[in-house]
Amino acid sequence: MERYTVGQGISRRHLLQGLGALGVAVGTFPVILGTAGSAHGQGNLGELQPEEKVDATLRRLFGNRVIKDGSNVIKLDIPLIAENGALVPITVEAQSPMTPTDYVKHVYIISDKNRRPMNAKVSLTPDMGAAVIGTTLRLGETTDVRAVVELSDGTLLVAKREVKVTVGGCGG
Amino acid sequence: MAEIGRVRIRIPPQIKRGDVVRVRSLVIHPMEIVQRKDGKPIDKNYQFIHKVIVTYNGREILQADTSQSISENPFFTFALKATEPGTVRITFLDTHGGKYEGTAEISFS
Numbered sequence: 001m002e003r004y005t006v007g008q009g010i011s012r013r014h015l016l017q018g019l020g021a022l023g024v025a026v027g028t029f030p031v032i033l034g035t036a037g038s039a040h041g042q043g044n045l046g047e048l049q050p051e052e053k054v055d056a057t058l059r060r061l062f063g064n065r066v067i068k069d070g071s072n073v074i075k076l077d078i079p080l081i082a083e084n085g086a087l088v089p090i091t092v093e094a095q096s097p098m099t100p101t102d103y104v105k106h107v108y109i110i111s112d113k114n115r116r117p118m119n120a121k122v123s124l125t126p127d128m129g130a131a132v133i134g135t136t137l138r139l140g141e142t143t144d145v146r147a148v149v150e151l152s153d154g155t156l157l158v159a160k161r162e163v164k165v166t167v168g169g170c171g172g
Numbered sequence: 173m174a175e176i177g178r179v180r181i182r183i184p185p186q187i188k189r190g191d192v193v194r195v196r197s198l199v200i201h202p203m204e205i206v207q208r209k210d211g212k213p214i215d216k217n218y219q220f221i222h223k224v225i226v227t228y229n230g231r232e233i234l235q236a237d238t239s240q241s242i243s244e245n246p247f248f249t250f251a252l253k254a255t256e257p258g259t260v261r262i263t264f265l266d267t268h269g270g271k272y273e274g275t276a277e278i279s280f281s
Contacts, residue, residue: 042215042217043214043215043216043217043218044216044217044218044267045206045213045214045215045216045218046215047267048206048218048239048240049239051213086243086244087243088243089247091249098253111241114241115206116239116240116241118239118241119238119239119241119242120236120237120238120239120241120242121236121237122234122235122236122250123234123235123236124233124234125232125233125234127228127231127233127252127253127255128192128233128234128250128251128252128253129192129251129252129253130192130251130253131251132194132249132250132251133234133236133248133249133250133251134247134248134249134250135238135242135243135246135247135248135249136242136243136246136247137241137242137243138205138240138241138242138243139241169243170205170241
């Protein structure tokens with residue numbers, strides 16, 4: 001992927017191929033490179049978001065607030081088919097004057113079928129000049145990905161797209 | 173894996189005052205995901221970036237709460253209105269107390 005070859009480091013694909021050649025199961029990848037058996041002892045599983053269905057996530061984040069269809073003002077750039085669920089690029093661009101009285105305050109990226117559906121909450125300011133943010137996601141399986149946009153006046157808008165995932169990116 | 177915490181930032185070269193530009197950044201980081209045993213998550217001290225802070229000449233212009241659903245070696249891009257020359261600083265914080273920073277200069281052509 002062009003964006004990733006910023007010039008240094010081993011691409012994840014090459015690393016996985018290398019590990020495969022060594023006979024190491026891909027599923028154990030995080031254990032090898034992560035800090036397994038950390039010196040801290042106690043884990044931080046309890047601090048993560050709960051594993052829950054997306055409806056519970058939306059209720060937890062937005063309560064009973066109405067989320068209006070924002071597909072006419074939100075451009076959600078994400079592939080229809082992701083060959084590698086571990087690297088799914090997403091860009092959210094919301095039309096907004098981005099003035100101190102009228103701007104996009106938050107963008108929530110939510111992937112319905114991930115065990116912990118909320119992937120990121122981005123907080124924006126008018127200094128950005130435009131409400132554009134992007135990153136790459138890990139998707140476990142074919143799923144709807146939603147961008148929920150909260151405006152400075154509290155309005156909630158959503159755009160979503162189904163992304164077909166051929167190889168899941170969430171390991172176990 | 174290349175050294176954790178190395179930050180790369182790219183800003184377009186020819187900027188005029190007032191342009192809204194796209195800033196691209198990359199940080200080397202494992203973004204550990206939850207492992208499971210017999211279908212249950214294992215309680216470990218997972219290391220992943222959970223916060224991103226962007227400042228422009230010391231003013232915070234963007235903040236993100238991130239999770240393990242962001243890819244390894246996370247890539248972030250965002251818009252920035254180049255109103256004055258100065259420094260864009262991107263700080264990544266992880267769950268192990270790691271703080272990784274990179275800066276890029278904005279100057280007008």
